[in-house]
Amino acid sequence: MNIDFPLILMIATFVTGLVALADKLYFAKRREQEAEEPFLIEQSKSFFPVLAIVFVLRSFIAEPFQIPSASMEPGLIKGDFILVSKFDYGLRLPVWGTTLIPVGEPERGDVMVFFPPEDPRYFIKRVIGLPGDHIEFHDGQLSVNGKKIETTPLGGEPVYRPLNFYAEEKLGEHTAKIQWMVSPEASSNGQMMVMTGPQGKWDVPEGHYFMMGDNRGNSADSRVWGFVPEENIVGKAVAIWMHWENFTDIPSFDRNTWIN
Structure with a gap:
């Protein structure tokens, strides 16, 4: 099951903020004689500042x-923790991805996080084709x-092997x-064969990007799976800040570096 964390965070921030505001404008005046705040109001006022800060930072x-x-x-x-800049490609409306303030656009060679078409999961690939580009990939040669x-x-x-x-x-x-991978198992006669992945020709539509790993x-x-729409962009990967493959390992900072 895929959890839409940005949507959950936005709703939680909105609800706790609304409860805190309602208490300040209305409920607080009505309970002046009461010793304690109701549990929901108390928790909302406590969590709202934290949720608001996290929401702004990650959005x-x-x-x-x-x-x-x-x-x-x-x-x-696998296991690298990366930091993704949310403003390199412009400030975007959380959840919907609509650009609020244009700052910059993806450039060829950028490592970008995004949602593929018809898929709610985050992907990370390299920007190969910009809007209007003609892309060809044959026998490992990119054009x-x-x-x-x-x-x-x-x-x-x-x-x-x-x-x-x-x-x-x-x-x-x-x-980049x-x-x-070169493997003899990929060839019927046992000779070494380069496994280059899918090949073909593609014309990138306006407002879309062509990504490759x-x-x-x-x-x-x-x-x-095709081209990435502009509104599916999440941000630009800028740095590795930790490596931690699974919970049985000790986190490592030896791989910390800027991403080219």
Whole structure:
């Protein structure tokens, strides 16, 4: 079950604030002779300031997320806690995502948190295609508007039976480290085969973005479920601030870094 935490937080903030305001304007005057406040009013007045601060911070400033999968390896790995800026792409109306104050727009190469089409879960991928772009991806080679994206091989290292192969990709002002898996099991004759993931051609509509994971052979992204509408944007991933994969491990801060 997916819990819509922003909606719950907004409702809780509104309800506790409404109760606190009603008490200040009306109920407090009627109970001047009473020794104690009713439980609901007391709790609402206590929780409202805390909820309001949290609501403003996570809606308009920054919000923490945890990486749940391997789709952004090798740069972001499962268990990384990241900080997502909520104002880099403009101040947005919580829950609905409508832009209130334009500040900036996603740039090619940004790592972005968003909701995929028809899916209430948070996703994190890299911005590949901007509105109006033509994207092609064949045999591991990415092209944008007819121009091949510069890719520099970095070699590989074995992980279990497959081989992880790394490369650097120049995307706008960003240099992304990307990954493919090379495995003999993927080929009928036992030869090593690069698993690059879905391939094809796409034209990005206005008001939408084309997203891809850095782990190109192991990422469900725009190649699978399509384009991300502008109103589905949550924010820009800016930093790793902790790594904690599960509760049996000790949190680590060795991976703390800015996200490129």
